[in-house]
Amino acid sequence: MGKPTGFLEFTRSENKHRSIDERIKDFNELYMSQNESVRKEQAARCMNCGVPFCQSAIELKGMVTGCPLHNLIPEWNDEIYQDNIAHALNRLRKTNPFPEFTGRVCPALCEKACINGIDGDPVCVHDNEKYIIESAFEQGLITPRIPVVRSNKRVAIIGAGPSGLALADALNQRGHSVCVFEREEDAGGLLMYGIPNMKLDKKIIKRRIKLMKKEGVQFHMNTNIGEDLSFEELKQNFDAIALCVGAKKPRSIVDFDKTIDGMEYAVDFLSEITKRLMIDLPLPDFSGKKIVIVGGGDTGNDCCATVVRLGCTDVVELEMLPEPPISRLENNPWPEWPKVKKTDYGQEEVHFVQEHDPRVYKTTIESIDVEEDVIKAVHTCQVNMTENGPQKIEGSEQILTCDLLLVAAGFVGVEDTIREETNLEMTRRNTFRTLPMKYRCADQIFAAGDARRGQSLVVWAIHEGLECAKEIDEFLMGYSNMD
Ligand SMILES: Cc1cc2nc3c(=O)[nH]c(=O)nc-3n(C[C@H](O)[C@H](O)[C@H](O)COP(=O)(O)OP(=O)(O)OC[C@H]3O[C@@H](n4cnc5c(N)ncnc54)[C@H](O)[C@@H]3O)c2cc1C
Ligand code: SF4
Numbered sequence: 001m002g003k004p005t006g007f008l009e010f011t012r013s014e015n016k017h018r019s020i021d022e023r024i025k026d027f028n029e030l031y032m033s034q035n036e037s038v039r040k041e042q043a044a045r046c047m048n049c050g051v052p053f054c055q056s057a058i059e060l061k062g063m064v065t066g067c068p069l070h071n072l073i074p075e076w077n078d079e080i081y082q083d084n085i086a087h088a089l090n091r092l093r094k095t096n097p098f099p100e101f102t103g104r105v106c107p108a109l110c111e112k113a114c115i116n117g118i119d120g121d122p123v124c125v126h127d128n129e130k131y132i133i134e135s136a137f138e139q140g141l142i143t144p145r146i147p148v149v150r151s152n153k154r155v156a157i158i159g160a161g162p163s164g165l166a167l168a169d170a171l172n173q174r175g176h177s178v179c180v181f182e183r184e185e186d187a188g189g190l191l192m193y194g195i196p197n198m199k200l201d202k203k204i205i206k207r208r209i210k211l212m213k214k215e216g217v218q219f220h221m222n223t224n225i226g227e228d229l230s231f232e233e234l235k236q237n238f239d240a241i242a243l244c245v246g247a248k249k250p251r252s253i254v255d256f257d258k259t260i261d262g263m264e265y266a267v268d269f270l271s272e273i274t275k276r277l278m279i280d281l282p283l284p285d286f287s288g289k290k291i292v293i294v295g296g297g298d299t300g301n302d303c304c305a306t307v308v309r310l311g312c313t314d315v316v317e318l319e320m321l322p323e324p325p326i327s328r329l330e331n332n333p334w335p336e337w338p339k340v341k342k343t344d345y346g347q348e349e350v351h352f353v354q355e356h357d358p359r360v361y362k363t364t365i366e367s368i369d370v371e372e373d374v375i376k377a378v379h380t381c382q383v384n385m386t387e388n389g390p391q392k393i394e395g396s397e398q399i400l401t402c403d404l405l406l407v408a409a410g411f412v413g414v415e416d417t418i419r420e421e422t423n424l425e426m427t428r429r430n431t432f433r434t435l436p437m438k439y440r441c442a443d444q445i446f447a448a449g450d451a452r453r454g455q456s457l458v459v460w461a462i463h464e465g466l467e468c469a470k471e472i473d474e475f476l477m478g479y480s481n482m483d
Contacts (some may be wrong), residue, residue: 001046001047001048001074001078002040002043002044002046002077002078002080002081002082003044003081006041006043006044006045006046006047006081007044007045007046007047007116007120007123009041009044010041010042010044010045011121012042012045012116012120012121012122012123012124013034013038013041013042013124014124014127015031015032015033015034015124015127015130016031016032016034017030017031017032017345018030018031018032020348020349020352021352023198023349024308024309024349024352024353025309026309027196027197027198027277027309028197028198028201029104029197029198029199029200029201030198030199030345031104031130033131033134034127039080039127039128039131040080040081040083042123042124042127042128043077043078043080043081043123043128044077044081045116045123045124046073046074046077046078046123047074047115047116048074048077048078049074049115052073052074053065053066053113053114053115053335054066054067054073054074054110054111054113054114054115054123054125055067055070055071055072055073055074055110056070056113057069057070057109058113058335060335060336060337061336063336063337064109064337065109065112065113065335065336065337066109066110066112066113066335067109067110067125067459068109068457068459068460068463069095069096069102069459069462069463069466070095071092071095071096071110071125071129072091072092072094072095073110073123073125075091076088076091076092076128076129076132077123077125077128079091080128080131080132085132085135085136085139085141086136086139086141088132089132089133089136089141089142092129092132092133096129096462097165097166097169097170097462097466098162098165098166098169098208098462099129099130099132099133100130100133100134100137100204100207100208101162101191101200101204101205101208101458101462102126102129102458102459102462103126103127103129103130103131103132103133103134104130104199104200104204105191105195105199105200105458106126106129106457106458106459107457108125108126109337109459110125110126111123111124111125111126112335112337112338113334113335117334117335118334137207142211144211144214144215145173145215146214146215146216147172147173147174147175147215147216149175150175150176150177151174151175151176151177151476151477152177153176153177153239153240153476153477154176154177154179154237154238154239154240155171155176155177155178155179155238155239155240155241155242155472155476156179156181156234156237156238156240156241156242157178157179157180157181157241157242157244158181158182158225158234158241158242158243158244158245158418159180159181159182159189159243159244159245159246159449159451160180160182160184160187160188160189160219160221160244161188161189161190161191161244161246161449161450161461162188162189162190162191162449162458162461162462162465163189163244163448163449163450163451163461163462163464163465163468164180164182164189164242164244164448164449164465165180165187165188165189165208165209165212165465166461166462166463166464166465166466166469167242167244167448167465167466167468167469167472168180168212168217168465169212169215169217169465170465170466170469170470170482171469171472171473172212172215172216172217173215174469174473174482176472176473176476177216177218178216178217178218179218179219179220179238180217180218180219180220181220181223181225181229181234182219182220182221182222182223183222183223183224183225183227183228184221184222185221185222186202186205186206186209186221186278187205187209187219187221188202188205188209189244189246189461190246190248190267190458191205191458192205192274193267193270193271193274193275194267194270194271194299194302195302196270196273196274196302196305196306197274197277198305198345199302199345202274202278225418225421226417226418226420226421227417230421231421231422235443235444235445238444239444239476240444240445240446240472240475240476241444241445241446242439242446242447242448242468242472243418243422243424243432243441243445243446243447243448243451243452244447244448244449244451244465245414245415245418245451246414246415246449246450246451247411247412247413247414247430247431247450247451247454247455248267248411248415248450249411249412249413249414249415249416249430250265250266250267250407250409250410250411250412251407251409251410251411251412252407252409253294253364253365253407253409259373260368260370260373260374260375261373261374261375262374262375262402262403262404262405263368263375263404263405263407264404264405264406264407265406265407265408266293266295266299266300266302266303266406266407266408267299267408269303269306269406270299270302270303270306273306273310283310284310285310285311286307286310286311286312286404287311287312287313288311289311289312289314289403289404290314290316290400290401290402290403290404291307291312291314291315291316291402291403291404291405291406292315292316292317292318292365292378292400292402292404292405292406293307293315293316293317293318293358293406293408294318294364294365294405294406294407294408294409295317295318295319295407295408295409295410296317296318296319296321296359296361297408297410298344299408300317300319300346300406300408301344301345301346301347302346303346303406303408304317304346304347304349304350304358305345305346305349306346307404307406308346308349308350308353312353313353313354314354315350315354315358316358316360316400317347317350317358317359317360318360318363318364318365318380319359319360319361319362319363320362320363320364320383320385320390321361321362321385322361322362322385323341323359323361323362324339324340324341324342325339325340325341326340326341327340328340343357347359360380362382362383362384362385362393363380363381363382363383364380364381364383364390365378365379365380366379366380366381366392366397367379368402368405369399375402375403375404375405376401376402377399377400377401377402378399378400378402378405379397379398379399380397380398380399380400381393381396381397381398382396410455411450411454411455412429412430413426413429413430413431413454414426414430414431414432414451422445424441424442424445425441425442429454431447431450431451431452431453431454432447432451432452434446434447434452438471439452439464439467439468439471439472440471440475444475446468446471446472446475447468448461448464448465448467448468449461449464449465452464469482470482
């Protein structure tokens with residue numbers, strides 16, 4: 001522990017976001033960094049607990065709390081306090097290949113389990129993680145690690161999202177030859193084409209991919225398995241194949257029809273805006289438009305932030321669940337995942353421009369009005385959530401004028417094309433079925449990330465990639481010394 005009394009002396013100080021007024025004028029990252037002395041104080045708040053729940057990833061009442069990667073948090077907090085970035089990096093890299101991603105987009109499951117959070121504010125673990133990796137890049141501590149010994153085993157990974165990248169990195173470091181096949185122009189999966197620039201600057205992903213290429217990972221971009229290359233060909237040419245294709249099949253809502261002008265799935269919309277930003281294409285102008293977003297989760301929030309930057313000042317975000325409490329209820333004690341209301345950056349921004357919160361709870365869409373294939377309005381109603389699903393509250397109907405309806409209502413598993421191409425057994429959640437508690441589907445086929453566990457988080461995708469790598473290594477070599 002850096003400073004035994006640190007948690008008594010210093011209060012929590014998170015990295016601030018740029019002011020709303022300033023940041024909604026661009027698509028640059030939100031965060032501002034804090035100087036080294038603040039970071040040291042924040043690291044000094046860590047108590048080096050005998051039982052570090054922050055790195056535990058324990059499941060309580062069906063929800064996980066603590067870091068899924070089991071990051072060695074107290075150890076690197078101590079190294080930050082001692083001014084020893086090289087050692088902090090060494091400990092961080094033992095468990096996390098991509099801290100520059102998690103240090104930006106992870107919802108910090110660790111902090112929810114931090115013991116300081118029992119009766120005060122948790123340690124700023126997430127910001128400390130980003131500080132270590134970014135300081136390491138600045139100080140030239142991150143250089144390509146080219147494996148000295150190569151096996152003669154070949155592994156194909158389909159999908160370059162965080163699970164595929166973690167898997168590729170681990171197996172490449174072990175000495176296997178790794179080829180990543182990705183249908184998009186750039187690697188990163190939803191890191192690149194889902195999460196907006198404001199949370200994760202795309203340069204950060206490209207920096208990592210450049211490094212992985214130097215280390216020997218081969219990327220085959222613009223290669224859609226099932227169209228450009230068959231799954232059968234991969235089976236013939238590789239010793240093992242990992243399906244890291246995500247779970248991007250969107251949940252539909254009533255009357256969804258892609259041909260209707262003004263109706264889009266949220267991820268397609270976010271991805272289109274990111275692609276336009278990357279090649280400097282003109283962006284749509286939403287000033288004066290009325291936008292309805294269905295879904296109050298992370299994707300809905302990212303849509304709020306994006307439409308505000310495109311000039312919109314009239315947003316309604318519909319959420320079917322009731323409004324959560326502001327702080328933990330008695331039946332939701334530490335260290336359980338806190339079921340509390342979270343107001344994210346995009347919702348704050350919409351609140352700022354239209355002077356009220358965009359979220360409307362316990363509400364869903366019943367139908368839409370369309371004239372000449374253009375959306376005009378949505379009909380909503382309130383619902384009560386019951387054991388049998390949402391029940392309409394009679395008399396609660398409303399009509400909202402709408403120029404753009406963005407559907408961020410969640411996902412229902414693996415996309416049809418790759419499911420049909422592989423012809424593998426699926427779970428009830430439409431994810432690839434693997435052997436119990438394993439990553440192997442059949443023969444030399446493995447699956448990891450959202451394609452195995454359903455839509456989740458970047459930190460879980462990385463975890464799955466790393467665990468799957470160990471299993472593939474064992475399959476290829478008959479044993480594995482990857483820990
Ligand atoms: C809008 C949005 C915001 C999010 N924000 C956050 C956040 O802030 N924090 C967080 O932790 N999580 C967030 N998530 C969730 C997180 O992004 C995912 O859980 C994570 O990216 C899953 O990683 P993955 O590698 O399993 O799949 P993906 O990231 O989905 O990657 C799958 C890859 O496979 C490729 N692919 C699919 N089929 C083929 C094929 N046939 N041939 C070749 N390539 C193929 C796809 O193009 C894609 O690149 C968000 C999700 C969305 C949708
Ligand atoms: S990866 Fe997420 S949960 Fe783990 S230490 Fe980093 S911020 Fe916390």
